[in-house]
Amino acid sequence: MLTIRNVAGGYNGHKIVKDLSFQVHEGEFFGILGPNGSGKTTLLKMISGILPLIEGSIHLKDQLLSTYPPKELATIIAVLPQLTGESFSYTVEEVVVLGRYAHQKGLFQSMSSEDERIIEEAMAQTGILSFRHKSLMELSGGEQQRVFLAQALAQQPKVLLLDEPTNHLDLTYQKELLDLIKKMTKQNRLTVISVFHDINLTALYCDRLLLLDQGELDRMGLPNEVIKEEMIQRVYSTKVNKHYHPSIPKPQIALIPESIPENALMILNENYLRQEGEYLVYESPIPLKTMSSAVINPGVGWFQSFVNRHVDKNYNCENHFEEMSQYLVEKGFLLESTVGMMTAVKMEDAIWKFVEGTGFSLFIVVTAGVGNAVDVSRGTDHSSNYIPGTINIWIFINGDLSEEAYIQAIATATEAKVKSLHDMKIMDPLTGTIATGTSTDSILIAATQNGEKLQYAGSIAPLGQLIGTYVYQCTKKAIEKSIERKSK
């Protein structure tokens, strides 16, 4: 649809944008990113034809952009400008009607019923029908933005140019506006080129991105190719983390505020562990980055309280999530910051151990009951009823774990647990074979994310070595204690 070749442009002969070449295809949502002053708006002005090129060429549908008569160009390209403070005394509807101007024909230009239908549709799509008779001045910034979008849509363009379209819009309208534009790229083959400041929104909606740095192309490609930690850090000179959106395969960027060290001398050890009747609680002075398979707050998050609660083996587990939530609230825990697990094991039989490595340390807590031990390779022989009576492993780490290390820590701890069951010849009562765990085991890795960077936690990495050795020992001791209690 658009071919930009070796263009340079700027003001008073001074080049702001330099030697840029790229193509934008029909129906594509193309995003332009870059720091303040990198030339994004200047580039957009060059594509819209407002700013003459100093060098290079822009072709729109195989024809040189500069050769289009202005009125014809206005039927093809619509521009949604960056919203400024200025508003005029037009009504909303009048502003939208202006969008049809380029399409009106003949000497006595007047609106056809088709024009009217298109205007109504544009106002309906942008949700502005209810204030069509209001003056633009009476509207909020977000409402004005939607009016200008309606004007651009009324133009029925083939190409829509947007300069920070979500400026002034609240979360709902950001999503609605971009959903609408995205739908139009898919259904109407509308080509959209948009300048963004919000890298995360750009990643969610754009098919391809161009990253500008000081007027030059730094990188162009799919969101995943452009939104890379090191690239964003270099171009924006700001420390960021890249992660993935929790429910769709798109990269996202998180800012890292300058950290003010808190509790730098704090060490996660047994000082923060206590037993309160039927539950064991670990209360960390700082939130810990946690990965767990707990009942309450499983998955990845930052939590401060960790509860392992004994329940009777006849506990009615049907609504265990709600029951456990209520239990924690009754005990005074804040659900938002608490991870909760259950077990039929008595808390008196918990085993814990603090161990130090070079530059890091860990505190392990294990409760283990093997009443419902299962040989994982014979899992299909078992019914899938939930029976409490589990091996719950907690590993608190004083260190800064990579994502890889979290997953490896889980694998290493699991291997250690399996090995302890194996060496103790714990049997799956149903199959008569050696068990590898119980049917409802849970695991938790929680780290301060301060101090030593711990990249790996596999069985022979320094962190993995300690996890392997001491989870094995703790699990064995915990099983012995629980068997001893049962035999009494």
Ligand SMILES: Nc1ncnc2c1ncn2[C@@H]1O[C@H](COP(=O)(O)OP(=O)(O)OP(=O)(O)O)[C@@H](O)[C@H]1O
């Ligand atoms: N009309 C103008 N006359 C002279 N210089 C200008 C003009 N408009 C912009 N510039 C300069 O061109 C450079 C790039 O500006 P531009 O608006 O294209 O950047 P941008 O990437 O869109 O920035 P922002 O993210 O702040 O909106 C800036 O240094 C700016 O001062």
